[in-house]
Amino acid sequence: MEKREKFSSRLGFILISAGCAIGLGNVWRFPYITGKYGGGAFVLFYILFLVMLGLPIVIMEFAVGRGSQQSVAKSFDELEPKGSKWHVYRYFAMAGNYLLMMFYTTIGGWMLAYFVKMLQGKFVGLDPEGVGAVFGDLTTNRNEMILWMVLISVIALIVCSGGLKNGVEKVTTIMMVCLLLIMVVLVIRVMTLDNALEGLKFYLLPDFSKMKEAGIGQAIFDAMGQAFFTLSVGMGSLAIFGSYLGKERSLPGEAVSVTALDTFVAVMAGLIIFPACFAFGINPGEGPGLVFVTLPNVFGEMSGGQIWGALFFLFMTFAALSTIIAVFQNIIQFARDLWGWSLRKSVIFNGVLLLLLSLPCILGMTDWSGFSIAGKGIMDIEDFIVSNNLLPLGSLIYLLFCVSKRGWGWDNFIKEANTGEGAKFPVAKGVRFYLTFILPLIILVIFVQGYASMFLK
Template sequence: MANSNHRAGSTTERFSQVGFIIAAIGSSVGLGNLWKFPYITGENGGAAFFLLFIVCLILVGLPVLLAELAIGRSGRASAASSFVRLGGGPVWRGAGLLQVLTPFLILSFYIIVVGWTLHYSILAFSGQLFANDDFGSTFTAFSSSYWPLIWQAVSMVLVGWVIAKGVSAGIEKFNKILIPAMAVLLVLLMIRSLTLPGASEGVSFFLQPDFSELSPESALIALGHAFFSLSLGMGILMTYGAYVDKRQSLGTATVAIGAGDLIYALIAGLIIFPTTFSFGIAPDEGASLVFIALPAAFSAMPLGWLFGGLFFVLLAIAAITSAVSILEVPVAFAKEQWGWSRTRSVWTVAVICFLFGVPLGLSNGLVPGLMIGGRNLFDWIDFITSNILLPLIGVLIAIFAGYRWKNVAEASGLRSSWFRLWLFSLRYIAPILMLFVLLYTSGVLRL
């Protein structure tokens, strides 16, 4: 039975001011900027696309990010209830529920990739990854076995264990350890990449723009990635906002989170592109870049087993910190909706999400017949969440904060001039551009 008197607003769980920013950065610096960002940048001309990504981050990403935080802190509820508590009607309740369903679906396939990164970390450090130079066959053999399911379970248990410890003792403490560790690994790998023979060509590709390489399609891809890389539309920042102290400056936090995401993307590019150019790997290899192309590069460099191992540990840390934030969204909803304890909420949601993800993992190779319309189940859930649900929720957030919410000025904490700019973006820039992204990624708009 639902307990209508139990609300996230009554919780005593809170982030410290520094802990909140670190946890929020941890939610955004996931696999997107180490896996997806390099290959979409490679496919769209390099430096010019990176600059376009920065513009999109500022024009759309940061305004929507601030809106999510403000709604979460003012609502002091789960992502499902915050809209309603701030004056939204039944339609907004549905929008809130989408923000619980979406991260649940994302985690069901994201946790599979977390398992891949853990597995490859061990393979690289043990030297097994480099024992056979046919890295495509290595990945195919792995994905066609039962090992991905085992690693999927291990990953879910690890993430659930962190969440079960609570906001300050679990999420915050975990991120305070792993985010600095990630920063150290990023710098070490960047130095190694920049000192490789021929690395300067990769740096030039990434940092010297050629705007002739851009297209209208590139703009929409950059916009979509700016939104995705900040973990917007997943209910994460709205949920985290409910744990933020009233004294926290949301404007400052927004800038800090955006800067963290941008620096992470910059360093990731300075790792990937010098490495790929040094070893003659095409920078537009696609999703296979990380698990097939880069191992080939590491195998050819001195101490490749060490740097390859560190790279996959970095990937694993990035994946786990994001998975922790994703799981917290449906857990907060379960606590609020049914009045469950944190422990019960965590393990109930984790088990259901794992079971839902089993056929997704199997569809990657072990049971290749799990195909619908040319996509396997894993790809379908990825497509629906990333290309339809996330941009749709982004549009709804901008509309709610820009038009529906009466106390938006006070909640934002912005000075009048900054507030007017922010509100203008929420009303006239962010929803229109995100609508274009939605129409493009869903296949309705063709360029």
């Protein structure tokens, strides 16, 4: 078996793992859900739950990856007690990665399309109805959506075909540094707008009365869900990068760095969006249309808006592309670990398969738009299966695998997590009790609530 590649630097590992976690959930969903629940109060709950729910499972997924030196295709086989069936989960994890890419590449394509349209000046001089019509035209044009989906997928496949160090690590590191620089430039620009300070206050000063209006219970649940899903835990997407990691540093410190970077990007996205919305009198709780309909109007009002808008959508494209590259890398490594395929064979086979599997999502908005289950179209169904089923249940599998005597076990997990220099995972009895009995219940509540919110509306 060929020797497994390793990251060339710690920074590369942190940026790629964060790139996997930093996706449209941070820069698209986080701002509008924060707007919906009155700003700063929601941010406080989100950060609290991030530490309580997300961080332990990130560490566990990294530990399983590094301990096994395998992707999720074979990591459980390596570590499970003989005769146990934990490895069966690999089929669900692999399915989850494919399913995620079946709709995510379409949304990534939209971001790329908007970057190009903004650069071309397609939004210049349009009123709000005109801007809304651009999005409507894009999402009903099958061939245009296929073009952008194929383009962003091919870019990701080319990056992955260069291997870990020369492809994925090199490109993602450059892209993530550019993403962070673009964000800082955009934040500075929107802070110069009139009334930007009001947006900043709304975003950062907790106002529990606004949260109460929207419903505190639902706000807390949404904060839990957002904290949980933003890190992309449960499908082996982080375990794969743990498997490329050396033993020099302990895993809690690395997980904190990744989580902090992920949170920084989400918070910075809000620092761009809220001051901009308040400066032009636009509702920041606008919903998913915030990015595609509301913000182009904001950039249209700004001097030099065409350039600022293009920069914003370049940043959004990088956020989407970093996740697509990370998940493609996971999918490509499955076949290499499971069947011993060469990199080239796995890239070509999975590339063709992923492009074909991404078509139903686009057709669901066009030729098959009449198809729905419980009022949801194909994209929403794919998203629901991943977000409300495979992510929470996958996280539960990783959690139980690391704390259960019938799995890898607490002692093995702690030994792996705390190997190397840096912050250590706490081994107090209270922590173990929380992870063994309380956190699994919280994950199950999130899982059940996902179904309740779908069918009891």
